[in-house]
Amino acid sequence: MITAGIDMGAKNVKVVILKDGEILAKGQTLSGFDQKAAAEKVFNEVLTEAGLSREKIDHVVATGAGKDVAPYANGEISMMGADALGGFFLFPSARTVIDVGAEEGRAVKCDDKGKMVDFVINERCAAGAGTFVEAMSRALEIELEEIGALSLKAERAVPMNAQCTIFAESEVVTLIHEKTSKADIARAIHDAIADRIASMTRRLGIQKDVVLVGGVAKNVGFVSSLKKTLGVNLLVPEEPEFVGALGAALLPQKGIGGSEK
Amino acid sequence: MLEPKYKTRLLDCWNDAKQLRAKYYENFLKAHEMGGIRWAGGAWSFSAVPAGLGDDVYSLTGEPYGATVAYNKDFAAKCHDATEAKGYARDLCAYMRNYWGSIILDEYAWGGEFPKADFLWTTHICCSHAKWYQVAGELEGGVPFFCVDVSVGPYNEMNERRINYIVSQTMDGIEWMEKVTGRTYDDEKLIQAVYNECRATSLWAEICTLNKAVPAPLDEKTMYSLYVLSTLMKHRKECADFYEKLRDEVKDRVTDQIAAVGNEKYRVMTDTQPPWAFLQLWRYLEKYGVVSIGSLYTFGLTGIFEVKEDGTWGPRTTPQEKGIEIETREQALRVLAEWTLSRPEWQHFYSPELKSGMMRRIVREWKVDGVMLHYNRGCEGLSMGIAENKLALRKAGIPVMHFEGNMGDEREFNLERTKSEVDAFLEILGAK
Numbered sequence: 001m002i003t004a005g006i007d008m009g010a011k012n013v014k015v016v017i018l019k020d021g022e023i024l025a026k027g028q029t030l031s032g033f034d035q036k037a038a039a040e041k042v043f044n045e046v047l048t049e050a051g052l053s054r055e056k057i058d059h060v061v062a063t064g065a066g067k068d069v070a071p072y073a074n075g076e077i078s079m080m081g082a083d084a085l086g087g088f089f090l091f092p093s094a095r096t097v098i099d100v101g102a103e104e105g106r107a108v109k110c111d112d113k114g115k116m117v118d119f120v121i122n123e124r125c126a127a128g129a130g131t132f133v134e135a136m137s138r139a140l141e142i143e144l145e146e147i148g149a150l151s152l153k154a155e156r157a158v159p160m161n162a163q164c165t166i167f168a169e170s171e172v173v174t175l176i177h178e179k180t181s182k183a184d185i186a187r188a189i190h191d192a193i194a195d196r197i198a199s200m201t202r203r204l205g206i207q208k209d210v211v212l213v214g215g216v217a218k219n220v221g222f223v224s225s226l227k228k229t230l231g232v233n234l235l236v237p238e239e240p241e242f243v244g245a246l247g248a249a250l251l252p253q254k255g256i257g258g259s260e261k
Numbered sequence: 262m263l264e265p266k267y268k269t270r271l272l273d274c275w276n277d278a279k280q281l282r283a284k285y286y287e288n289f290l291k292a293h294e295m296g297g298i299r300w301a302g303g304a305w306s307f308s309a310v311p312a313g314l315g316d317d318v319y320s321l322t323g324e325p326y327g328a329t330v331a332y333n334k335d336f337a338a339k340c341h342d343a344t345e346a347k348g349y350a351r352d353l354c355a356y357m358r359n360y361w362g363s364i365i366l367d368e369y370a371w372g373g374e375f376p377k378a379d380f381l382w383t384t385h386i387c388c389s390h391a392k393w394y395q396v397a398g399e400l401e402g403g404v405p406f407f408c409v410d411v412s413v414g415p416y417n418e419m420n421e422r423r424i425n426y427i428v429s430q431t432m433d434g435i436e437w438m439e440k441v442t443g444r445t446y447d448d449e450k451l452i453q454a455v456y457n458e459c460r461a462t463s464l465w466a467e468i469c470t471l472n473k474a475v476p477a478p479l480d481e482k483t484m485y486s487l488y489v490l491s492t493l494m495k496h497r498k499e500c501a502d503f504y505e506k507l508r509d510e511v512k513d514r515v516t517d518q519i520a521a522v523g524n525e526k527y528r529v530m531t532d533t534q535p536p537w538a539f540l541q542l543w544r545y546l547e548k549y550g551v552v553s554i555g556s557l558y559t560f561g562l563t564g565i566f567e568v569k570e571d572g573t574w575g576p577r578t579t580p581q582e583k584g585i586e587i588e589t590r591e592q593a594l595r596v597l598a599e600w601t602l603s604r605p606e607w608q609h610f611y612s613p614e615l616k617s618g619m620m621r622r623i624v625r626e627w628k629v630d631g632v633m634l635h636y637n638r639g640c641e642g643l644s645m646g647i648a649e650n651k652l653a654l655r656k657a658g659i660p661v662m663h664f665e666g667n668m669g670d671e672r673e674f675n676l677e678r679t680k681s682e683v684d685a686f687l688e689i690l691g692a693k
Contacts, residue, residue, distance in 0.1 A: 065681070078685035118655070119662075119685055259549070259693040 002052065003059045005248030006039055006073060007082070008066030011102035011130070012215070013039045014242050015046045017057070018249040021089075025050035026242050036069045043071060059252035063244050065103070075260055077251050079244060080108045080119040085254055086247030087211040088114030091235045095207040098226075098234075099244070100197060100216035102130040107201040114254065120204045128196035130216045132165050136189040139172045140182055147186050151221030154187035168192060186221060194225035201230065211235045213243035263550040265523030267476045274506050278487055281503055285319075285493050286329075286371045292319040298442055299376060301397070302383035303390050304492035304563070305604075307409060309454035309597055310431055311382055312496055313446045313590075314438060321378065323393060325492045327356025329370045330363065331537035331669035339366060341670060354389040355639030355669030361393075364400045380441045381406040382434065386610055387642025405441040407434050415611040416603045427598040428591065435590070448590040454496040455593045459565070459579040459600055461495045464504035466564035467576035471511045472554050473627050476520030478511050481531060481553035482543040483521060491563035526550035527630045527692045530623055533558050533637040533644055534668035539676050542683065549692040554627050557619055558643065561605025573626050577603065606643070613646030617653035624659050631660035631690050633683070639667035662686040 007014040014028040029042040062070030063082040087097035097108045105122040122128035137144045175185050210232050217240035227234050292299045297317030304322040311318050330337050340362020369375045381398050385391040391408045398404040409430045413423035472479050494500045567577040587593045609616035637644045654661040667673035687693035
């Protein structure tokens with residue numbers, strides 16, 4: 001069976017094509033203003049990479065914030081359900097999957113088959129999502145890709161009191177004026193978002209093993225802060241941003257959760 | 262969409278409910294033309310008490326009025342702008358802001374100028390009620406205002422001293438009403454109104470109890486249009502009579518297996534007021550065979566229950582069913598106070614565990630598969646302790662989700678986002 005998963009994320013669209021449990025091809029692009037067109041483009045690119053025509057795909061399952069406008073999809077699954085399936089597929093010992101994406105942080109509890117049994121979402125607040133790190137990178141005038149590694153060079157923990165991106169930015173500016181090193185500020189930023197995500201996950205109840213997915217999982221500084229805050233080891237896949245799309249692609253094979261479009 | 266499994270049809274008495282409600286708002290508007298008087302206050306106020314002033318006394322209860330405004334998103338937005346322009350904070354009770362906004366704009370949700378009350382009569386248990394009407398009276402140019410403090414503790418700790426505290430206030434209130442209206446009070450009308458209120462609120466509890474049946478004869482979205490009558494005029498004969506008619510019809514639906522949702526497969530309950538401008542969310546559930554059978558809010562905001570001999574919840578036996586004859590003003594007020602203090606939706610003000618216990622009971626007895634909590638930023642009173650309720654339900658092994666929103670201010674509710682969270686919950690239940 002050949003299946004495809006499309007994760008219509010807030011910032012990026014991700015596509016994974018799967019054949020009998022093996023990833024044939026994957027790709028991503030910025031969602032942009034016309035998310036459907038972006039998805040069509042990346043979907044066709046991934047098809048080409050896999051050497052397949054669209055007719056060869058048995059099922060296309062959509063997930064993500066924009067799943068309703070996903071092209072070619074004949075099934076859908078919630079972001080949380082896809083995280084559970086994808087995280088469990090990569091790490092069968094997973095019982096908690098934390099996903100930190102551009103605009104949302106969420107945690108999902110799953111059973112021993114990868115089926116979601118509970119979830120919690122960080123709602124309406126950028127301070128628990130990737131956008132927070134992006135805004136802080138701008139305030140520090142460093143590239144987003146650099147902030148993670150930089151924070152690992154921190155020499156001390158600087159508490160960041162603000163619980164809001166807007167006020168946190170002004171706090172960063174204050175720290176800069178106080179001559180705090182960029183590395184220490186970077187760590188403070190990651191500690192702050194880690195506190196948010198950990199507090200949210202604790203509401204769900206942390207059950208090991210814990211898998212961290214989503215674009216922000218590529219940020220080594222954040223991973224380090226979250227490990228320390230949660231006090232557990234985190235399993236991070238090589239390409240954490242594709243786990244939602246992978247979970248969607250797995251749905252027809254697993255047949256749990258989700259529904260026809 | 263799942264194939265229908267049960268027969269379904271609209272309620273025969275649906276139009277009666279609509280007409281009663283429309284008449285209620287029209288009566289308030291035209292009260293003065295008819296030579297009557299108007300009072301306004303909370304839906305939880307002792308509405309039977311002003312009934313002693315005469316048959317031509319008409320009320321406007323603020324919460325259902327606020328919900329009516331909320332349903333009209335454009336008008337609600339105007340009301341919010343008007344209250345915020347006056348300097349009131351946007352995180353105050355959304356119903357209250359809708360109500361104040363109508364006064365400030367001088368626009369009645371049903372058309373025309375906002376009809377000013379002759380006096381304001383309310384109770385205080387949530388954090389907003391007393392201030393709501395104090396400010397409303399000021400905005401209306403100094404309308405006399407009386408508030409009864411009912412925060413005497415949970416019903417399971419009730420005693421005579423606490424009941425006396427309420428009775429003495431309502432006794433004072435009657436003297437005050439006579440002064441501000443210049444009318445002579447008729448105790449017989451009070452007694453009849455108390456009987457009506459006990460009958461109406463017990464009947465509503467009975468109707469909700471009938472929803473234990475599978476398939477559920479009523480869905481919550483429909484129930485919103487039915488329970489509202491008890492928030493408008495629980496003390497009036499026509500309200501009790503309507504509920505009797507509705508109870509009989511719902512009984513028939515149970516016997517004949519007439520479902521509210523023909524494809525019922527899963528049963529959920531909600532909590533607190535819904536986001537009124539987005540009730541399509543309840544219809545969205547039905548697409549997946551999910552019926553919301555109600556909630557502690559829909560059941561117990563006005564419905565009065567008791568634990569029956571078999572340990573289950575059912576309608577509270579009324580004083581008249583017990584053969585109690587009310588003969589005096591003081592006795593009527595005592596019966597009313599004691600009856601009212603057993604209101605399910607008042608108990609959580611003292612402890613979230615009391616509410617969690619009632620919610621677990623509903624899950625059990627109404628055969629609920631999952632609970633959808635509305636973290637309602639528009640009502641601090643009914644949202645109080647709701648996160649504790651979520652933990653208690655989760656601890657009991659009950660699937661539970663929450664969504665954030667506001668019953669009366671659409672700026673704080675995101676339908677698409679909520680639907681995506683509901684989707685995940687439906688997947689957990691196996692409905693999607």
